[in-house]
Structure formats: structure tokens, C-alpha cells
Amino acid sequence: MSSISNLRIAVICSSNMNRSMEAHAFLSKKGFHVQSFGTGDKVKIPGSAADKPNVYDFGTSYDEIYQDLLEKDKSLYTQNGLLHTLDRNRRIKSYPEKFQETKEKFDILITCEERVYDQVVEFMESKTPSSNSIVHVINIDIQDNLEEATIGAFLISDLCMQVSKTEDLDNDIEEVLHNFEEKCQRPVLHSIVFN
Incomplete structure (x- = not known):
């Protein structure tokens, strides 16, 4: 479960234009299996x-x-x-994708603002799980500008590296997030939903 190659990660912002794409680029270069999405109407x-x-x-x-x-x-x-x-x-990739339209399954969904986090959790809870596998939804607030998107991509990349080193993601996630929060001095939200 914990090697970089088989951890399935989605990074999600509102428009799949800036924050999620910067993190997508970062994580891809590090060898993560990553996709990015937006949750907005447009x-x-x-x-x-x-x-x-x-x-x-x-x-x-x-x-x-x-x-x-x-x-x-x-x-x-x-x-x-x-x-x-x-x-x-x-x-x-070719075009911005809407998270609510994907059929893909992920282990971790990382959102870039609280409103997007709420939309993702609400969407995941509204659909009927097909496999009952655990999905971790994690939010790190990142302002929607170019400089913050770069800082945010570093933070998300750092978090994903920590997560990929865990022996048991479901048991270790709280500790990983606590350590990460202390290190980066940003509040982190976390929910568990099912796929």
C-alpha cells in the first residue's frame, strides 16, 4: 500500500487550473500516481x-x-x-476535469481550500460506495495565486512523501497529519469517506 507507485492521489481545487495543477506537476515528477480536478460549476x-x-x-x-x-x-x-x-x-493533460464526473478511485483526495473540501466530502458521502475502500480527504488551505500555488505544491508533495512512507496508512494517518501540521504551521482538515 505504501509505495509511491501504488498510492492513488487526486489533488483538487475549484477550477483545476492553478493550485491542483501545480501540485499535479510536482507529484508527477516525483513518481506519484496523481490526477487533478476541480469542483466548481465552471x-x-x-x-x-x-x-x-x-x-x-x-x-x-x-x-x-x-x-x-x-x-x-x-x-x-x-x-x-x-x-x-x-x-x-x-x-x-488536455483539459480541466470536474471531480464529480470521474469514475476513478483514489486512496487520498487532497483539496486546496475548505469550500472545495466540503464539496468533495459531500459528494463522496452522497454516492453509494462500490468497494467500501477507505479514502482519506485532506485539506490544506492554499491561496489561489501563483506564488502560493508553488508553496502549496511543495507542502502537498512533502505530505505525500510522508504518507508514502507509512506502513499502515489508515492507522498512521493521524500521526502523519499532526506532524505535518506542526511542521508547516497550517491547519489541516481530514475526513474518512468510502469509495
Whole structure:
């Protein structure tokens, strides 16, 4: 159970654009079996003003979003880092995915904000478990900006390394999370749900 290769991890934020993708990239490079998702109704990213976000459907490719922003305002979206972010994303996978639509099974679901954590727990509890296997849902609050996404990816990667070293994840998780919380000085939420 505890080797890096067979631990199935999902990293989840709201739009599967910044925080979950940065962590996805980090974990992939370390050899983890990882996927990333969003839980929102739509993919929302900053626009020309705070009240004018760019909104896309899940499943719209990162490449299409990149081209759309390029046409709208190349200098704005270069300056705020969105084109760079989308360029990274399209090297990892084709398009943002919605967590509530996946059929995949995971051992650990890591969310990047409390609202997303609540949505994931609620969704997992609302569906009928098919295998009754335990899934750990863990939240680490990460602000949705490029710098925090990078810090968050380091933290998530560190946590996953600790988890992968456990002999018995279900028995050791509380201790791992307690040590991690003390080390990173960020509150961690944890729930157990069933697949």
C-alpha cells in the first residue's frame, strides 16, 4: 500500500487550473500516481477586471483557453502569469476535469481550500460506495495565486512523501497529519469517506 507507485492521489481545487495543477506537476515528477480536478460549476480564471472573470466549461482544452486569452489581451495575460500557467497545464493533460464526473478511485483526495473540501466530502458521502475502500480527504488551505500555488505544491508533495512512507496508512494517518501540521504551521482538515 505504501509505495509511491501504488498510492492513488487526486489533488483538487475549484477550477483545476492553478493550485491542483501545480501540485499535479510536482507529484508527477516525483513518481506519484496523481490526477487533478476541480469542483466548481465552471472553470473561472481572472479576467480584465475583478468582476469580469473568464469562464469556461470543464472539458474546454487548456489549449483553447490559451488561444482565447492570447486573442483577448496577450500582454495582460502574459503579465499576470495566466499564459504561463496554461502552458504548463497543457503539458500535463488536455483539459480541466470536474471531480464529480470521474469514475476513478483514489486512496487520498487532497483539496486546496475548505469550500472545495466540503464539496468533495459531500459528494463522496452522497454516492453509494462500490468497494467500501477507505479514502482519506485532506485539506490544506492554499491561496489561489501563483506564488502560493508553488508553496502549496511543495507542502502537498512533502505530505505525500510522508504518507508514502507509512506502513499502515489508515492507522498512521493521524500521526502523519499532526506532524505535518506542526511542521508547516497550517491547519489541516481530514475526513474518512468510502469509495
